[in-house]
Amino acid sequence: MSDQNQKQINIELDEKTAEGIYSNLAIINHSVSEFVVDFISMMPGAPKAKVKSRIVLTPQHAKKFLKALNDNVSRFEKAHGTIKDYEQTPIPINFGPTGEA
Numbered sequence: 001m002s003d004q005n006q007k008q009i010n011i012e013l014d015e016k017t018a019e020g021i022y023s024n025l026a027i028i029n030h031s032v033s034e035f036v037v038d039f040i041s042m043m044p045g046a047p048k049a050k051v052k053s054r055i056v057l058t059p060q061h062a063k064k065f066l067k068a069l070n071d072n073v074s075r076f077e078k079a080h081g082t083i084k085d086y087e088q089t090p091i092p093i094n095f096g097p098t099g100e101a
Contacts, residue, residue: 021039021041021052021053022041023039023040023041023052023053025041025049026038026039026040030059030062034056034057034058034059035056035057035058035062036055036056037054037056037057038053039051039052039053040052
């Protein structure tokens with residue numbers, strides 16, 4: 001397909017969304033029809049952490065996201081070196097009542 005035949009999507013990014021949300025923990029759950037990713041900001045020593053954003057994906061989009069993230073991490077590491085993975089003790093997490101997505 002030539003570049004002229006490809007459809008173009010205009011993506012809008014408002015100021016508040018452009019600021020982004022800091023997350024240092026992600027919790028992923030799934031059902032047969034969707035993946036739910038909760039992005040959390042957890043501060044050291046704080047007894048509570050707050051879900052800052054929840055993203056719901058179809059299984060197909062979750063797989064595409066995984067591939068895109070892997071590709072980007074690989075490119076980052078080629079440019080900047082290996083990202084160190086620091087081992088941390090598991091944190092017991094309580095979300096309150098559990099449900100199905």
